[in-house]
Amino acid sequence: MTLLDHLGDDDLLRRCGAGDEDAFTMLYRRRQGGIYRFAAQMSGSPAIAEEVTQEAFMTLIREAGRYEPSKGSVGAFLYGIARNHVLRCLERDGRYVTLGEPDQDAEEPKGLNGAGASNGDLFGDLARRETVERVRQAVLALPPKYREVVALCDLEELEYAEAARALGCELGTVRSRLHRARALLVAKLRASRTVSMPSDTPARRTGGW
């Protein structure tokens, strides 16, 4: 436990601006996971998620002075940068979203090779993975403006106000978009249960409804 552990993000960012490498490392380790996951959930691509995470922190390195504490937290600032980069990437790639690009081992449940895995664990794990995959596809199929609120509020569990600052919109807009996004997801999951998709089908689809 170091002194930096006790510092808030604002103080760490201020130290970063003064050239404190340890402060930058601490801030990066504290925030990179959320940014990476947000970008992955928005794009469905680990490569884009990595690119976006790198770009977000590069922007932080170069333009730390742009951050204004009165406009929100460092987290919201970073999510805002990441969101802009993700949207650019999606635009660049022609809104082509890769659905269901899980980790290599996701297709092969660990229970199959894991020692001591019972049948109950195996089936439960398979069901859980199937659910996760269906939800991921449903989220990725949302239009970006709905996808981003789901990613921030439901997946990264940001406060609505923080999400509003990250997205640069009003709190009421976040609430209404989130409500609409959840309704769309429910409808999408209902449809996917009715017409189940084979799990070994390459799941690629353009974004949007």
Next chain:
Amino acid sequence: MNCIQFEQQVHDLALEKLGERALDEALAHAELCAGCAHLLADSRALRSGLRALAEEGAEDGPRQAPPRLEAILLAAFRRERRAQVIRVRRNRWVLIGMAAAAALLVAVGVRDWRRANRQPAAHGPLAAGSAQSGNAAGGAANAAAKAPSSRPWPRRPAPARTSGVQPKHRAVPERQKPQRRSLPSAGKIEWATDFMPLPGADGAASPEAGELVRVELSRSTVTELGLPAAGEAGAETITAQVFIGDDGVARAIRFAQ
């Protein structure tokens, strides 16, 4: 609670964010309405699915950026830091240079202002139509500096100069000012001689412009210069007109009768 109200609150119900009263009302409605009960079940399924999606990834925790990214960003941080230091140093030198330039400009401005303020004091009487004169004895330099009176090319107020001799001080100090004495106006002077080249002016290039300065010289000074003295016989001083090129060198002189 009706179905529309239930639909508006179903996600908060699934997230268990409803207050106690609203929760009771919503659950009571779901028991009576099969459609809303189904919607609640779907919302809860969505909630658990989203939670599972958020937690998916490595066994020891949620997904993270690859470790190599930290090394890449740290290297970028160091590079940016070095560049920042260089920028700060460069900006410091630019500031120093600008400050020096500003100081130089101020110094030049002050010098010119002082010069401009001194010269009217030395030549002020000329503007009133009178001319200064004084004792021309003591050399040509002093004599020439005493009484400029006519300026065919009034380019700038300049002290009178003599041939080939650069005055050390352009302005006449206040206490050395000669007594005022009336000179004949330019229109009434009859020039006894043509312009005669002054010694030392031969080697100088022809000026593009110049000034005519009227002075009073002591007769002995004129004799020392080897010029034929004119003017009234017996007079101590001789009125003369000196042509001074724009390079400051006196080129020629003529004498009044």
